[in-house]
Amino acid sequence: MVERSGPEAGLSGSTPVAAAPLVAVDAVSKVFAGHGGGAETRALDDVSLEIRANEFFTLLGPSGCGKTTLLRLVAGFEHPTAGTIRLDGTDILPLPPHRRPVNTVFQSYALFPHLTVAENVAFGLERLGRPAAEVKDRVAAMIALVRLGGLERRKPAQLSGGQQQRVAFARALAPAPRLLLLDEPLSALDLKLRREMQGELKRLQRETGVTFVLVTHDQEEALAMSDRIAVMRAGKVLQLGAPAEIYDRPATRFVADFIGEANIVAGARVGSPAPFVAIRPERTTIAPAGAAGLAATVTAVTFLGSDTLYDMELAGGGAMRARLREPVPGLAPGASVTAGWPADAARPVAEDP
Amino acid sequence: MSAALAPAITPAPAAPTAPGLAARTVTLLVPAVAVIVLFMVVPMLIAAGYSFLTAGAYGGVRLPLTADAYVRFLFDRDLDDSLIFDTTYIGIFARSFVLAVLTTLFCVAIGLPLAWFIACRERRARDALLLAITIPFWTNLLVRTYCWVLILRDQGLLNGALQASGLTSAPITFLYSNEAILLGLVYSFLPFMVLPIYAVVEKIDPRLIEAGHDLYAGRLAVFRHIVWPLARPGIAAGTLLVFVPALGAFLAPDLLGGGKKLMIGSLIQLQFTSSRNWPFGAAAAMILMALVLVGLVVMARRRGAGAPR
Ligand SMILES: Nc1ncnc2c1ncn2[C@@H]1O[C@H](COP(=O)(O)OP(=O)(O)OP(=O)(O)O)[C@@H](O)[C@H]1O
Numbered sequence: 311m312v313e314r315s316g317p318e319a320g321l322s323g324s325t326p327v328a329a330a331p332l333v334a335v336d337a338v339s340k341v342f343a344g345h346g347g348g349a350e351t352r353a354l355d356d357v358s359l360e361i362r363a364n365e366f367f368t369l370l371g372p373s374g375c376g377k378t379t380l381l382r383l384v385a386g387f388e389h390p391t392a393g394t395i396r397l398d399g400t401d402i403l404p405l406p407p408h409r410r411p412v413n414t415v416f417q418s419y420a421l422f423p424h425l426t427v428a429e430n431v432a433f434g435l436e437r438l439g440r441p442a443a444e445v446k447d448r449v450a451a452m453i454a455l456v457r458l459g460g461l462e463r464r465k466p467a468q469l470s471g472g473q474q475q476r477v478a479f480a481r482a483l484a485p486a487p488r489l490l491l492l493d494e495p496l497s498a499l500d501l502k503l504r505r506e507m508q509g510e511l512k513r514l515q516r517e518t519g520v521t522f523v524l525v526t527h528d529q530e531e532a533l534a535m536s537d538r539i540a541v542m543r544a545g546k547v548l549q550l551g552a553p554a555e556i557y558d559r560p561a562t563r564f565v566a567d568f569i570g571e572a573n574i575v576a577g578a579r580v581g582s583p584a585p586f587v588a589i590r591p592e593r594t595t596i597a598p599a600g601a602a603g604l605a606a607t608v609t610a611v612t613f614l615g616s617d618t619l620y621d622m623e624l625a626g627g628g629a630m631r632a633r634l635r636e637p638v639p640g641l642a643p644g645a646s647v648t649a650g651w652p653a654d655a656a657r658p659v660a661e662d663p
Numbered sequence: 664m665s666a667a668l669a670p671a672i673t674p675a676p677a678a679p680t681a682p683g684l685a686a687r688t689v690t691l692l693v694p695a696v697a698v699i700v701l702f703m704v705v706p707m708l709i710a711a712g713y714s715f716l717t718a719g720a721y722g723g724v725r726l727p728l729t730a731d732a733y734v735r736f737l738f739d740r741d742l743d744d745s746l747i748f749d750t751t752y753i754g755i756f757a758r759s760f761v762l763a764v765l766t767t768l769f770c771v772a773i774g775l776p777l778a779w780f781i782a783c784r785e786r787r788a789r790d791a792l793l794l795a796i797t798i799p800f801w802t803n804l805l806v807r808t809y810c811w812v813l814i815l816r817d818q819g820l821l822n823g824a825l826q827a828s829g830l831t832s833a834p835i836t837f838l839y840s841n842e843a844i845l846l847g848l849v850y851s852f853l854p855f856m857v858l859p860i861y862a863v864v865e866k867i868d869p870r871l872i873e874a875g876h877d878l879y880a881g882r883l884a885v886f887r888h889i890v891w892p893l894a895r896p897g898i899a900a901g902t903l904l905v906f907v908p909a910l911g912a913f914l915a916p917d918l919l920g921g922g923k924k925l926m927i928g929s930l931i932q933l934q935f936t937s938s939r940n941w942p943f944g945a946a947a948a949m950i951l952m953a954l955v956l957v958g959l960v961v962m963a964r965r966r967g968a969g970a971p972r
């Protein structure tokens with residue numbers, strides 16, 4: 311009965327954040343058997359995380375880290391090898407996908423080619439057995455929400471990529487799911503449209519109050535849109551937190567390097583007890599040779615307009631990059647310098663698990 | 664050296680002018696047109712011609728020209744040579760039509776789920792099942808239809824099994840009924856329904872099915888609202904491949920219907936063999952073809968009207 315008990319997310323404001331998490335993923339692992347004697351793949355390795363009601367949650371990580379697998383487990387298309395997934399405190403693993411109050415926006419949109427825009431949007435509501443009048447109103451509201459008025463009777467093939475994208479959003483939002491899963495929904499769009507749709511997505515989340523779980527491997531997209539981000543690598547969650555928190559205090563070496571740019575230096579070399587320290591290039595300074603810091607040689611200078619990049623090779627091995635607002639006059643490749651940073655710029659980070 | 668260069672300095676062939684192009688197009692079309700004329704138009708013209716001739720005493724045809732064959736289709740000649748409306752042949756056409764429609768319906772009812780089932784299997788199982796569907800083609804249809812006689816007859820396998828299991832005490836007569844003919848027809852033509860449907864459903868994007876489940880459709884709802892509409896072109900092709908030959912079939916009605924329940928195909932076949940009335944056989948064939956053509960045109964019209972612009 312879960313499918314019908316979902317509260318209407320409506321178009322009104324947001325509900326107050328509940329103390330209990332909306333989704334609780336607990337110690338979930340997923341192992342895919344190898345094909346034809348091939349090695350098995352551990353797509354998810356003991357993942358635990360909680361998603362709060364009404365938040366914009368992002369799974370961020372490089373290709374193959376298990377983001378899609380985690381979404382498919384929540385949607386019900388795959389079954390975990392171990393662990394539990396709870397929604398509103400109820401174990402949803404026994405439920406087939408069509409009984410979970412969760413909808414998905416597929417990367418390729420997967421719009422039904424034989425149905426019109428309006429019929430696509432109505433699909434979920436009709437399967438739920440909602441009365442025709444309600445379906446009609448809800449479809450009209452959704453089409454207005456994604457700003458597709460006038461295109462109701464078109465077939466998907468008669469729409470542009472961006473318009474198809476909007477239909478996919480409307481179709482998934484129409485049944486007012488407890489949770490909306492979005493698997494790289496913007497990756498098929500060109501850069502300009504992509505930036506525009508990022509704003510749209512944020513607006514849709516605000517206006518519907520539905521909890522969004524977005525999958526992306528674009529860290530800029532993740533930082534710009536999310537309330538919280540889970541950074542994943544090789545089937546594990548390395549860090550979970552608000553964008554600023556992850557950017558300012560990366561937990562591991564990989565997170566520091568994947569979110570923005572970072573110079574990673576072994577802790578021992580700079581007198582830190584941590585295995586590594588991470589220093590953002592924009593906080594790295596360049597001083598004349600012999601000053602306090604790490605001795606380095608400039609290898610490349612790149613003028614970017616607003617900033618100038620200085621790539622350096624450290625005397626003890628390793629590379630470092632500084633991003634300076636004001637170029638240093640006369641500093642050319644080959645020059646001996648000292649790389650430094652303010653004390654608070656060096657963030658201790660752990661080795662990756 | 665100059666000899667070797669010679670080909671290089673011959674002028675390139677001029678670009679084909681419009682009339683030249685047209686001539687070439689015609690030349691290229693000749694083989695296809697010749698095949699169609701030779702194997703389709705000529706036999707049909709011969710059949711049409713025969714249907715307007717008089718039957719020879721020992722088969723064959725002779726002059727004079729007459730429309731008697733067509734008249735005979737609808738009327739019987741009374742003793743005083745007056746024409747009486749006769750429904751015998753219309754009845755045969757009607758039964759053929761009903762049987763062909765039923766055959767098509769059964770083939771869709773079995774073929775669509777079967778094709779979908781095969782399309783949902785793993786690669787290797789799929790190939791094996793498809794092979795299994797085509798295996799019957801390796802044996803002659805006559806032999807396969809006769810096998811049904813062996814199964815269905817009074818002392819056949821089915822009755823044997825029923826009696827051995829104690830379900831019945833006396834043999835049940837299965838053979839020589841419309842049901843037996845229908846069974847034979849469905850059996851013969853099922854692969855022609857399964858294969859075109861499979862070709863279409865196999866291409867359905869599995870993500871559409873997932874999207875259906877995601878949007879609260881169970882298996883049945885996915886089948887009805889997604890698979891069925893997307894499979895329609897395959898069903899249309901299969902219907903054509905099953906309905907038309909089923910309408911003209913003569914093996915199943917002959918063997919399983921005992922030659923008493925005539926279908927158009929067996930009627931036509933009889934005219935060229937034991938009845939020795941070639942003109943009437945040819946006329947029946949022409950009428951059958953006309954009916955099928957009308958049906959096809961109507962179907963094409965309807966599909967043309969239903970297609971999105
Ligand atoms: N059905 C499957 N069978 C076998 N292995 C699979 C299957 N699905 C995913 N995998 C493997 O699991 C791992 C994680 O895959 P997943 O699709 O979750 O990655 P992802 O993070 O979504 O990557 P991307 O950003 O490229 O989409 C990969 O190594 C992949 O090869």
Ligand SMILES: [Mg+2]
Pocket residue numbers: 377378379493
């Ligand atoms: Mg993926």
